[in-house]
Every structure is written in C-alpha cells, then in structure tokens.
Amino acid sequence: MSKSPRPATGPGAALAALAAAQFTVMLATSIVNVALPQISSGVGLSDNGTTWVINAYGLAFGALLLAGGRVADLLGRRAVLLAGVALFGAASVAAGLAGSSAVLIAARAAQGIGAAAIAPAALALVMDLFPPGPGRGRALGVWGAVSGAGGAAGVLLGGVLTQAWGWPWIFHAVGIGAFVVLAAAAAFVPRQTSGTDTGEFDLPGTAAVTLALTALVWGLTTARGSGWTDRVVLESLGLAAALMLAFVLVELRHRHPLLPLRLFRAGSVTTGNVLMTLLGSVWTALFFFLPLYQQQVLGSSPLMTGLGQLPLAASNMLGSTLAPRVARRIGATATVSAALLSEAAGLLWLSRVSAHGSYAVDVLGPSILVGLGLSIAFVQLTALSVEGVAKEDTGLAGGLVNTSRQVGGAIGLAVLATLAGSVTSHASAHRTHPEALTAGYRAAFGVSAAVLAAAALLNILLARRRPRASTSLPATTPAPAVSARTR
Structure with missing residues (x-):
C-alpha cells in the first residue's frame, strides 16, 4: 500500500481544494430550485418534466455513491476525484448550453455521476490528510460548513444569476467553478501512486x-x-x-464485497449512517419548501429569495466552526442530540408560518436556529460515520454516509411533498390559495421537527450500545482502528 506524500504547501491548501469540491457538489443540488420556472419555459418542459431537472442529478448521485467510493479506494482517491470534477464541470457547461429538455436532463444526470465520484473521494482524502484528533475535528468543521452553506448558497446564486443573466448562467457558473476546483485539486492534493486497496472490484x-x-x-x-x-x-x-x-x-x-460487514463493525459507522439518513430526510426537504414559501406565499423575487438564505448560510458556517469545541466540552452524544433538537426547534418555529406573514417575522429567526443545528449535527454525524474505519475503506465509508444522506433526502422529500400536497389540496376547498399552500408547508415543517426530535432520542439510545471508546468523535479522541488491516 503506497503512502501519499504531503504537498509542499501543507494540508491546509489541500483541505481548501477538497472543501471547494464538496461545496460545488452541494451547490449543484439546490442552485436550480428558484430557476425552475425559467428553465421550464426555456427548454419547453412540462410540469412533470420540470421535476427531472432536480431528480436526474439526485438519482445519478445517490445511486452511484457506493460505487464511487469503492472505485476511489481501488484506483486512487486523487485520480477519481480529478476525473469526477472534470466530468462534473463539462456536464455543467453542457447543461447551460442545452437547447432541449433531453440534453438538459442528460447533462444533469452526468453532473450526478461526477458528483458521485467527487464526494466520497474528497472525504476520504480529508481523512488521509488529518489523522484522528483535534486537527481532524477542525477539518470536519470546515467540511460541514461548506456542505451546509452550499445548499443555502445554491438558492442565493440561483436567484442572483437567473435574475441578472438568465438560467443558463446557473450552470455556466457551476462549470467555471468546477474547473477552478480541478486546477486547485491538481496543484495541492497529494499524489497517490496507486489505490489504497488491492482487492478486486x-x-x-x-x-x-x-x-x-x-x-x-x-x-x-x-x-x-x-x-x-x-x-x-x-x-x-x-x-x-x-x-x-x-x-x-x-x-x-x-x-471482496463492495460493502463488507467489517465496515459496520468499525467504530460508530452504523449509528452515524442511521442518524444521517434521518437528518438527510429533513435537510433536502428544507431547501425545497423554504424557497417555495418565500416565493409562492410571501411573493419574494428569485433574488430576494436567494438573499434570504444568507442568515441560514452564516449560522451554518458558525455552527460548523463551533462543532468540535462543543463536542470537546459536552461530549459527542450530547452534542449530536442538542444539535438535532436545535434544528427541530427551528423547524417547529417554521411550522407556524403565516400566509400573511413576512420574512423578518416568519423566516429569519428559525433559519438561524436551523442553520446552527444542521451544521453541528452534520459535522458530528460525518465523524461518527468514518470513525474507526480502516484506511483502505475510508472512500467506501465516505460513499456510504453520502448515500445515507441522499437516500434519506429522497425518502423525506417524497413523503413530505406528498403530505404537503395532500394538506394543500384539502385546505384549498375552504381557504385562499396562499393559505392552502401555507397549510401544506406548515405540515411538512412540523413533521420534519418530529423526525429530528425522534433522531435525538435515538442517538441517546444507540450511544448506550456503543463501546466506551467510540462515544467520542475523532474531533476529540483518536479512533481505535485507522491503520490498514493485515492482509
């Protein structure tokens, strides 16, 4: 097994490049949300077809994450990362140039394939660069900040670019960003002469x-x-x-199984992924429903809707920075439960939004609370999901936790969108359209809060089953099994 030499510029520059790659992946998830009406008219999509501008990306991304993580372990994480970023950038440019719905949806699927290579490879490289301890905790804090901020920034940039230059520029901007990330990763991420695992695919x-x-x-x-x-x-x-x-x-x-059982016996992988699935089920729905409420009920423009995400993004970055410090002070289990309950409180607050409300009264306060809880929970659950994993399996572990979040998001959005639609349909018989829409959004936010409260309780119950050494995250305590297994 070959070792990756550190770049001359140090791990900080490599972390910046890897974090930028993760930010770009998260950005592409939400940047199209506020521009869907313009995209639909631009390429002639039906109402049902419009959803596939989102679904094509999420489908390819979620389905191929495990494969992407395993390929990264076998062929080398840096090589897979660079190939994924190149594909992602090319597909983004193709989406911006698309003149038909078929080309656009195919390009979005190609973006998802590239993202499925980027996300697990980048996370595994972060684990390689930063051994267990406070340094890894700070690195995961950066990771959490860019992951959460990417979703909020997508809504902001989508609104700004759509209003200023038109919808194709949301894809061109992502493509340009991807090629900048490609150059930075090629320059600063350590080289690997081979993969970290010699098993067959x-x-x-x-x-x-x-x-x-x-x-x-x-x-x-x-x-x-x-x-x-x-x-x-x-x-x-x-x-x-x-x-x-x-x-x-x-x-x-x-x-040589793709998903070996030893992975679930390592550290807190199972707990981290179960809780990440629940967090993901709420995360995706939040960035779907909140912009809709701002535009369809409060009447905000795409630009103002995007600007309205800035407080959420700022609190998200703050929470990610604070996460390792909070974990050192009160412990990993208490940190995760407190973060989930904080986000649940914010969503419960959002479940009281009004059809005749305002951004300052109905959205600003809960957005800050949600951002803090989401970021801290994400950082700590990511750490749980890779804690104690052998080095040759870190790419696969990264793919698994991203898969959990994506699949959780798909399940949560499907269930909550169905619930919101049903409530809205029932309410439309005796309420105005904005009031009926608001009733649906309130129901979705309320159920989301209940899911996170249940996740906080589940975290406490699962913590009692974990070995004593696994109750602290890598941000605070070295993991017990980070070296490669004896072959």
Whole structure:
C-alpha cells in the first residue's frame, strides 16, 4: 500500500481544494430550485418534466455513491476525484448550453455521476490528510460548513444569476467553478501512486446496489407526483427491495464485497449512517419548501429569495466552526442530540408560518436556529460515520454516509411533498390559495421537527450500545482502528 506524500504547501491548501469540491457538489443540488420556472419555459418542459431537472442529478448521485467510493479506494482517491470534477464541470457547461429538455436532463444526470465520484473521494482524502484528533475535528468543521452553506448558497446564486443573466448562467457558473476546483485539486492534493486497496472490484454487488438505489429513488420521486398507489411507484419500490436482497446475498458470498460487514463493525459507522439518513430526510426537504414559501406565499423575487438564505448560510458556517469545541466540552452524544433538537426547534418555529406573514417575522429567526443545528449535527454525524474505519475503506465509508444522506433526502422529500400536497389540496376547498399552500408547508415543517426530535432520542439510545471508546468523535479522541488491516 503506497503512502501519499504531503504537498509542499501543507494540508491546509489541500483541505481548501477538497472543501471547494464538496461545496460545488452541494451547490449543484439546490442552485436550480428558484430557476425552475425559467428553465421550464426555456427548454419547453412540462410540469412533470420540470421535476427531472432536480431528480436526474439526485438519482445519478445517490445511486452511484457506493460505487464511487469503492472505485476511489481501488484506483486512487486523487485520480477519481480529478476525473469526477472534470466530468462534473463539462456536464455543467453542457447543461447551460442545452437547447432541449433531453440534453438538459442528460447533462444533469452526468453532473450526478461526477458528483458521485467527487464526494466520497474528497472525504476520504480529508481523512488521509488529518489523522484522528483535534486537527481532524477542525477539518470536519470546515467540511460541514461548506456542505451546509452550499445548499443555502445554491438558492442565493440561483436567484442572483437567473435574475441578472438568465438560467443558463446557473450552470455556466457551476462549470467555471468546477474547473477552478480541478486546477486547485491538481496543484495541492497529494499524489497517490496507486489505490489504497488491492482487492478486486465487486461488479455483481455494484450492479445490484446501483440498480436497487436507482429503482428506490425513481419510485420515491415518482410518488411525489403520482401518489403512493401508482403502479409504477409500487413496481419500482418492489424491484428495489428485490435487488437489495440480491445485493445482500452477493455480498455474503463475494471474496471482496463492495460493502463488507467489517465496515459496520468499525467504530460508530452504523449509528452515524442511521442518524444521517434521518437528518438527510429533513435537510433536502428544507431547501425545497423554504424557497417555495418565500416565493409562492410571501411573493419574494428569485433574488430576494436567494438573499434570504444568507442568515441560514452564516449560522451554518458558525455552527460548523463551533462543532468540535462543543463536542470537546459536552461530549459527542450530547452534542449530536442538542444539535438535532436545535434544528427541530427551528423547524417547529417554521411550522407556524403565516400566509400573511413576512420574512423578518416568519423566516429569519428559525433559519438561524436551523442553520446552527444542521451544521453541528452534520459535522458530528460525518465523524461518527468514518470513525474507526480502516484506511483502505475510508472512500467506501465516505460513499456510504453520502448515500445515507441522499437516500434519506429522497425518502423525506417524497413523503413530505406528498403530505404537503395532500394538506394543500384539502385546505384549498375552504381557504385562499396562499393559505392552502401555507397549510401544506406548515405540515411538512412540523413533521420534519418530529423526525429530528425522534433522531435525538435515538442517538441517546444507540450511544448506550456503543463501546466506551467510540462515544467520542475523532474531533476529540483518536479512533481505535485507522491503520490498514493485515492482509
């Protein structure tokens, strides 16, 4: 197994490049949200087709994350990162130049493929650069700041660019940013002469889990528009279950499985991923519903909607910076539960939004509370999900935690969008349209708060089952198993 030499500029410059890559991936998730009406008219998309501007990216991203993490472990994380950023940048430019809906949706899917290579490889490289201890805690704080801020910044930049130069520039800007990141990563991220794992690639397992995740995300996203009893939805979810069972059977027999059982026995991987799934289910929905409330109910322009995300982004970055310090002071378990409850309180506050309200009264305060809780929880759960993982598996662990967040987001958005639509439909019979929409958004925010409160309680229960050495995160205490296993 080869070791990666440190770059002459030190790990700080490499961390900046890797964080920028993660920021770009998160940015692409939300930057299209406020521009959907303009994109729809620009390339001639129907109402149902418009959702695939979002879904095509999320589908490819979520389905291929595990494969991306494993390929990074086998072929070298730096090489996979650079290839992913190059594909991501090219696809972004192609999306901006798209003259038809088919080209645009295909380009968004290619963006998702690139993102599935970037996210796990970049996180694994951060783990390589910073050994367990306070340095890793600070690095993960930066990681959490850019991850959360990327979602909020996407809404801001989407509004600014759409209003100033038109929707194609939301993709051109992402493409330009990606190529800047590519140059920075090539210059500052340490070289690897080979992959960190010499095992063979698990093609049957990869195919089974990729198709299973594709069917799952497809079914969930289709349910948002067609309902849970639609034949396509039921068939997709049934196929996902069958393929996941096939994946488990393949993994039990394969000599070098894609998702080895040892990963779940390491540190707090299982706990981190379960809680990240719950956090993701609320995270994605938040950045979907909040801009809709601002535009459709409060009447904000795309630009003002984007500017309205700045306090959330600022509190997110502050929380990510504070996360390691809070964990050192009160412990990892208390930090995670407090962060989840803080975000739950913010969402409960949002569940009281008014159809006749204002940004200052209804959105500003809860946004700050949500941003603080979201960022601290994300940093600590990311640390939990990679704690104690052998070095040759860190790419896979990074892919797994990102998959948990993406799949959780797909499930949460499908369920909450269906709930909000149902409440709005029922309320429209005796309320004005803004009031009916608000009723749906209030229901979605209220259920989101309940999910996070349950996650906070679950964290406490799961902490009692963890070994004593695993109750502190890498931000505070060295993990027990970071060296490569004996071959």
